[in-house]
Amino acid sequence: MKVIVNTGTSIIQAFYEKKGSTLKNEYRQATAVAFMDLRDMQKLSLKSRDKIKIKSEWGEVVLYADVSYDAPHEGIIFIPKGPWANIIISPETYCCNVPTYKGIPAEITKTDEEVLLVSELMNKVYNKYNLNNSNLSEKPLYKKKGDEQ
Amino acid sequence: MIEKPIKDYDKEVKNCSCSYCGNNCDDITYLLKNDEIVGVRHACRIGASKIINDQDQRLLSPMIRNDEGILEETTWDVALDKTARLLHNSTRPVLYGWGETSVEAIKKGIKIAEITGSVIDNQSTICHGTSIQAFQNVGHPVMTLGEVKNRADVIVYVGTNPMDDHPRHLSRYTTFPEGFFRRNGRQDRTIITLDPKYTNTAKVSDKWIQFNMDEDYLLFNALRMLLKGEELEEKEVAGVSTQQLEELIKIMKNAEYGALFFGLGVSQTLAKQKNVDVLIQLIEDLNRYSKWSMLPMRGFFNVSGFNIALTSETGYPYGVDFSRGYPRFMVGETTTIDLLNRREPDFFMAVSADPGVQFPGYTIKHLVNIPTIQVDTHWGPYTELSDIVLPSTRVGVETEGTAYRMDSIPLFMKKVIDKPKNCHSDEWILTELYKRIEQLKQEDE
Numbered sequence: 382m383k384v385i386v387n388t389g390t391s392i393i394q395a396f397y398e399k400k401g402s403t404l405k406n407e408y409r410q411a412t413a414v415a416f417m418d419l420r421d422m423q424k425l426s427l428k429s430r431d432k433i434k435i436k437s438e439w440g441e442v443v444l445y446a447d448v449s450y451d452a453p454h455e456g457i458i459f460i461p462k463g464p465w466a467n468i469i470i471s472p473e474t475y476c477c478n479v480p481t482y483k484g485i486p487a488e489i490t491k492t493d494e495e496v497l498l499v500s501e502l503m504n505k506v507y508n509k510y511n512l513n514n515s516n517l518s519e520k521p522l523y524k525k526k527g528d529e530q
Numbered sequence: 531m532i533e534k535p536i537k538d539y540d541k542e543v544k545n546c547s548c549s550y551c552g553n554n555c556d557d558i559t560y561l562l563k564n565d566e567i568v569g570v571r572h573a574c575r576i577g578a579s580k581i582i583n584d585q586d587q588r589l590l591s592p593m594i595r596n597d598e599g600i601l602e603e604t605t606w607d608v609a610l611d612k613t614a615r616l617l618h619n620s621t622r623p624v625l626y627g628w629g630e631t632s633v634e635a636i637k638k639g640i641k642i643a644e645i646t647g648s649v650i651d652n653q654s655t656i657c658h659g660t661s662i663q664a665f666q667n668v669g670h671p672v673m674t675l676g677e678v679k680n681r682a683d684v685i686v687y688v689g690t691n692p693m694d695d696h697p698r699h700l701s702r703y704t705t706f707p708e709g710f711f712r713r714n715g716r717q718d719r720t721i722i723t724l725d726p727k728y729t730n731t732a733k734v735s736d737k738w739i740q741f742n743m744d745e746d747y748l749l750f751n752a753l754r755m756l757l758k759g760e761e762l763e764e765k766e767v768a769g770v771s772t773q774q775l776e777e778l779i780k781i782m783k784n785a786e787y788g789a790l791f792f793g794l795g796v797s798q799t800l801a802k803q804k805n806v807d808v809l810i811q812l813i814e815d816l817n818r819y820s821k822w823s824m825l826p827m828r829g830f831f832n833v834s835g836f837n838i839a840l841t842s843e844t845g846y847p848y849g850v851d852f853s854r855g856y857p858r859f860m861v862g863e864t865t866t867i868d869l870l871n872r873r874e875p876d877f878f879m880a881v882s883a884d885p886g887v888q889f890p891g892y893t894i895k896h897l898v899n900i901p902t903i904q905v906d907t908h909w910g911p912y913t914e915l916s917d918i919v920l921p922s923t924r925v926g927v928e929t930e931g932t933a934y935r936m937d938s939i940p941l942f943m944k945k946v947i948d949k950p951k952n953c954h955s956d957e958w959i960l961t962e963l964y965k966r967i968e969q970l971k972q973e974d975e
Binding site: 391482 | 550575579580582583584586588591593595596599600601602603604655656657659660663691693694695697726727728729730732741742744745795797798799800801803837845849861862865866867871885886887888889890891892893894895897898907908909910911913914915967
């Protein structure tokens, strides 16, 4: 189904981000969500917290679907800003320095794939350090001074 | 879930300034027990979460990536030396962030940018940069939030949802407080929200006007036409009926004192600064009939402070390039996102900012190929991409400093509790970096 993606702050996402718990499941539950109009959800026979894959010109990402409490906005989905939304938004600044965060055309389909945690997502999408995904979790991965392994 | 009020505390610190959004509420009370913050009074949900904070993801020691790609704790000297060397040896460094630190630290950052020939830029580049361009194009009918509180009877929110991202904006400055000329608070005011969504702000407004996404420019131009007495041939503009627009213009024209607030819904959509241009012109036109002024809803507590500090030092508000030895500012050329999209920088340092949360994926992909430094308080998405991590302290809680509110009013932020043992303030980190870079420069000569 074709939709337009709108991103922005939601109070729950900002709460977990500012609290400093971005690696945890609570941040994923609040941020990796596409808030949809109920009518749109019915068209794809989606229930609350089903998983959907969103694909735009710039990338694709798996998110939870949920009923929007800001409806009606048929044809528009809202994703709280964060590492998940970043993958599909347009970096195009049109020479105005601000990327286009709002109003991105995208396509959504139902999926069974998992929604990734922040550490897994950053490693899978950008793969800077070739880390093994199974070592990544809700806890920061680092070596303490004097740790021998 | 109903939480009980906190009674188990031994010290109260009053009149602290919050370190979350551009509201900079300076009436916050911290509740302390054994020199730890256990509660916060008056703050909103997000402000309180930022002040109390989760400690299990706190960055506590400087770290450097080892050969396996895992961060390893190290000493300050090693981490700072390595950072200074990387910065000194790079040809196109970018110093980004600064929205959540004090003006004192920002001044040190500007000095570093100057001696290293870096680009220094802040979060304006991804949020209200376009608004600043529009102010330079058209002008800025400015006001302070105190004026709104005491005088405004019509308040318009365009493309912003303060109930979610500036939660106390309505209760502290605009809608609910009683003002000198607005004795009955909420009853004396008309609140109008223009937004494609039925946001939480729209829910408490008197009027909600839903318009189509990416058609802001059309909508504001139609409003200007109606204000000038022209007739619209269309029955509907940007999904809004002409009749609704006429009613809106009537309310705006008859206001005694009008205040308009606009957010990223205007500055981040397709027409970008052109949206803000025409919105400013609308406010200018309204001033023929009544008193109107406007403000952008600035996000971080000191994002406006960076613009002010950088303008006073270099003459330009953000995205300043020192590579030629003197400050240059060119929208679309010396700004972070454009630089990264062109794959230009060879060094990237983020101070109190998380590009992992803020930048588009395509832009972040360049950070994979270059050395990246993080100066921040908490482990975030950007830490997963950082080569060196320097743990800093929280301004307004563990460090004192100055910040500018969204209406450019400077406020002092107190130090209330002690910092974690091995963390240092942004100002200290940047001063140390500056010293080391100067030394490297002398060795070169």
